[in-house]
Amino acid sequence: MKNKIRVYRSIHKVSQQDLADRLKVSRQTINAIENDKYSPSLELALKMTKLFDCKVEDLFEL
């Protein structure tokens, strides 16, 4: 599953650490998701879309 988290992060000027803190995960986890090494759970994906104020399909694609 591909994602555009890095793009949205740079639009919203949020660092990996800031995003990790807000989502209550580690920075390494954000890094793994951004590099397509790990697909987040539905709960985490929905939290991200809420933070970036976008739809799931904007952030993730198969």
Added chain:
Amino acid sequence: MTLLFPNRLKAFSRFMFYFSFLFGVVYLVFLEGDQQIEALFTIQVPALLSAELFGDLKAGWQWVEAMVIDEFLSVLIIVFGILAGFSREKHEDELIDKMRNDSLRWSLFINYGFLLLTLLGVYGMIYLSFMFAQLFLILFLFNIIFDIKLFRHYKSAGNEE
């Protein structure tokens, strides 16, 4: 909610697990049969069941004389192996949980693969030694695979992109 032990137990348990495991291997390879050590660790212990070699089975509460170094090491390996593998990380999240589950799955596959090889290829008295080793192999594999995964995970994001 995942059932895990507190993070404060992690470091000590990990140290104690690997130390006990290493000590167990050293004991089995170099010290087993040493009469001085066996005499030192032979004590009266409470038992529910006991049977001497070629003797009758004795059931019920009783005291038996036993060399307890292997029991002592086994308890240490089991308790600290479980505590080390199932204690929270500092930043416990879903990726860590997935790594823990993956490690458990791999350790189970390898352990039972090894057990199949033992069942089909090992005969005689050495078979018992292999079966005894299998009791702890799954815990050892789980901890070592999980620790390697954690090491690679923490190392993977050294620089923020």
